[in-house]
Amino acid sequence: MSLQIGDAAPAFSMMDSDGLLVDLSALKGTKVVLYFYPKDDTPGCTAQACNLNQNLDYLTSKGYRVIGVSVDSNSAHTKFKKKYQLNFSLLADTEHELVNKYGVWVEKSMYGKSYMGTARTTFLIDENGIITDIIAKVDTKNHSSQIH
Numbered sequence: 001m002s003l004q005i006g007d008a009a010p011a012f013s014m015m016d017s018d019g020l021l022v023d024l025s026a027l028k029g030t031k032v033v034l035y036f037y038p039k040d041d042t043p044g045c046t047a048q049a050c051n052l053n054q055n056l057d058y059l060t061s062k063g064y065r066v067i068g069v070s071v072d073s074n075s076a077h078t079k080f081k082k083k084y085q086l087n088f089s090l091l092a093d094t095e096h097e098l099v100n101k102y103g104v105w106v107e108k109s110m111y112g113k114s115y116m117g118t119a120r121t122t123f124l125i126d127e128n129g130i131i132t133d134i135i136a137k138v139d140t141k142n143h144s145s146q147i148h
Helices: 043-054 056-061 074-084 097-101 140-146
Strands: 014-015 019-021 029-036 064-070 091-092 106-110 113-118 119-124 129-133
Touching: 014 043, 014 106, 029 091, 043 056, 043 064, 043 140, 056 064
Parallel strands: 029 064, 064 091
Antiparallel strands: 014 019, 029 119, 106 113, 119 129
8 A cells, every 4th residue: 555645644653763752643733744764874865864954944934843764773863863963853663664654665676686675755744644745756965845
């Protein structure tokens, strides 16, 4: 089952890398940028995170809360956040719960080898928990400009 615009965003509740609970149902009334990315501290993922971080004040002024998700560990997230001074939550989906719920754990290939990995995808969720946009073709260097 793949999610579509207009669907209710699948619920989740988990601790972020700072030890703070992130509960989607508790964020009702707030718009959410929920972005899935393959791996901490890689060129594309770093460009994307830094672009969102540099434009965080703008996104916040539009009512958004930014939450990043990868299958990396909380310790990897903590290093990534510290290295690039990221000011938003990163969720460690080490059990692949969220990537599966959101349909972004997919077969990929590189150099002729197939493997499972996270499809870089952003879900925009409105104040009522409804998906208003799905950005599958992410421009990592200018991602915040894709968020309306």
